[in-house]
């Protein structure tokens with residue numbers, strides 16, 4: 697037996713993305729975004745409310761970073777998702793996270809993040825009170841702690857967290873359970 701429960705954004709897992717941007721004075725800001733994802737191999741999108749400080753920043757600078765949140769910075773990641781830089785001028789300091797300017801774009805990088813994508817805006821469209829921002833991923837900065845010698849990432853060790861929009865919980869992503877583009881082959885032919 698199954699039951700309909702109404703229209704809800706139930707795609708799992710949802711990411712916990714930390715969006716880094718600068719304002720006109722070069723002050724860094726961070727926000728938590730779950731409504732984001734991949735467009736294609738070199739583009740991503742984030743969907744953010746028009747009133748956020750980050751929205752003004754990104755409209756102005758057209759550049760931002762996307763840090764992937766992990767268990768060790770969960771509290772800070774949640775904090776930047778419940779307090780606005782419009783209300784709290786010391787938001788980044790109070791989060792306890794440390795930021796440095798990207799070498800390539802005008803956006804801050806969170807030193808505690810294992811994976812950070814440096815993005816340049818291609819398109820901004822508004823749907824109701826939400827900005828849908830499509831950006832090109834220019835480069836990705838990866839911490840040595842999860843970099844394998846063969847150039848791949850040891851992603852299972854990163855402690856990446858995911859957001860459950862139903863119960864408002866964070867989950868830690870676990871171990872690998874299969875091989876993509878491989879395991880289905882047993883049903884071919």
Ligand SMILES: Cc1cc2nc3c(=O)[nH]c(=O)nc-3n(C[C@H](O)[C@H](O)[C@H](O)COP(=O)(O)O)c2cc1C
Nearest residue numbers: 727728729730731744745748749750777779780781
């Ligand atoms: C788990 C979580 C997910 C969130 N996802 C989004 C999102 O996808 N889009 C959005 O506009 N706000 C989202 N928020 C809310 C913003 O992060 C929050 O309003 C933040 O204070 C905005 O910061 P700013 O005004 O300093 O830019 C989320 C918050 C949390 C805690």
